[in-house]
Each structure stands twice: as structure tokens, then as C-alpha cells.
Amino acid sequence: MQKEYDSEVDGLFIWFLEDIEKAKGNFEKEVWPSELNNEIGFLFNTDGKILGIEVQPASKYFDEIFLNSL
Numbered sequence: 001m002q003k004e005y006d007s008e009v010d011g012l013f014i015w016f017l018e019d020i021e022k023a024k025g026n027f028e029k030e031v032w033p034s035e036l037n038n039e040i041g042f043l044f045n046t047d048g049k050i051l052g053i054e055v056q057p058a059s060k061y062f063d064e065i066f067l068n069s070l
Helices: 020-024 064-068
Strands: 002-006 011-015 027-031 040-045 050-055
Touching: none
Parallel strands: none
Antiparallel strands: 002 011, 011 050, 027 040, 040 050
């Protein structure tokens, strides 16, 4: 599992795989469940397997110290 934070969009990305660059080109869809206030998304590949989770705005859910340490 890997984590990366993009301060420009205040987005935290949690990847459930080792080769992130390979996975980034293999997205099939992104799901933003309304019950999660449209702030937490699930990223799936073309086989329907979950690749990662995207949280925006991350600063709403995570401490600034944690986000800046990524």
C-alpha cells in the first residue's frame, strides 16, 4: 500500500498496489458514493478490482502533520 498527497487539490490517494504508475493508466471508473458526501472516491481497474481510494478534501479528515509527512 502506498499513499500520496496532492496539496494543490487537497487530495489524499491511498493505493492498494505497488506499481502506481502502471495502475494510473488502467482506470475503468471512479465511484463517488453520495452517502460519503461526494468526498471519498473508489478507483477501480478495467477488471473491476479496487486500485485505491481518493479523499478530497483530505484536510477535513486527516491532520495537517500527517498529510505533510507524505
